[in-house]
Amino acid sequence: AQSVTQPDIHITVSEGASLELRCNYSYGATPYLFWYVQSPGQGLQLLLKYLSGDTLVQGIKGFEAEFKRSQSSFNLRKPSVHWSDAAEYFCAVGTGGATNKLIFGTGTLLAVQP
Amino acid sequence: DAGVIQSPRHEVTEMGQEVTLRCKPISGHNSLFWYRQTMMRGLELLIYFNNNVPIDDSGMPEDRFSAKMPNASFSTLKIQPSEPRDSAVYFCASTLGLAGRETQYFGPGTRLLVL
Numbered sequence: 001a002q003s004v005t006q007p008d009i010h011i012t013v014s015e016g017a018s019l020e021l022r023c024n025y026s027y028g029a030t031p032y033l034f035w036y037v038q039s040p041g042q043g044l045q046l047l048l049k050y051l052s053g054d055t056l057v058q059g060i061k062g063f064e065a066e067f068k069r070s071q072s073s074f075n076l077r078k079p080s081v082h083w084s085d086a087a088e089y090f091c092a093v094g095t096g097g098a099t100n101k102l103i104f105g106t107g108t109l110l111a112v113q114p
Numbered sequence: 115d116a117g118v119i120q121s122p123r124h125e126v127t128e129m130g131q132e133v134t135l136r137c138k139p140i141s142g143h144n145s146l147f148w149y150r151q152t153m154m155r156g157l158e159l160l161i162y163f164n165n166n167v168p169i170d171d172s173g174m175p176e177d178r179f180s181a182k183m184p185n186a187s188f189s190t191l192k193i194q195p196s197e198p199r200d201s202a203v204y205f206c207a208s209t210l211g212l213a214g215r216e217t218q219y220f221g222p223g224t225r226l227l228v229l
Contacts, residue, residue, distance in 0.1 A: 032215040043118070043205055043220030044157075051215055090157065094214035101147075101170060101213050104157045
């Protein structure tokens, strides 16, 4: 069965430090992969997605993610975190075929220290 | 574009009452999704529609939950009767094209509290 694992429930980083959020997936075929961000009291917003091609994907707000098939991973990175990046981040895998839906991970809550 | 619109934004009700949540997708989008978010279970897909037809309702927790999409611009999620364990944030999302590969646009959610 398809699944997404985000091993870090909560991460705290200092403002200006680099960030990497981990995501591992389980899916038999080549997946579609997404990162969404949820600010407090808001709905989810797409940061970036991988559908095919270049495995390094650029997104909004200075985020990027790299698809590594050999590791079944799609980690999210940002070189310098801003206080406004404090939010919850969700990795998701899109399944095709008959199921054709998104499966979300449990999320990683990011806190940013001044 | 107004984005996905949900109403009400907050709902407090008593156990046993009927609750109706409403969603207006982005104009032109042909797929609509209902999600439930709780601390314990995270973000769960309840049901999704494509061209107003329910495609996958395997996430609907039980018969107390029902969803309809009478036209391309409106959907409802109904809980009857409601129970305290239904307390959660309910999100509606819409997309154009294939659900598994296209960007889903989320509404702001309805925060439901059942007393």
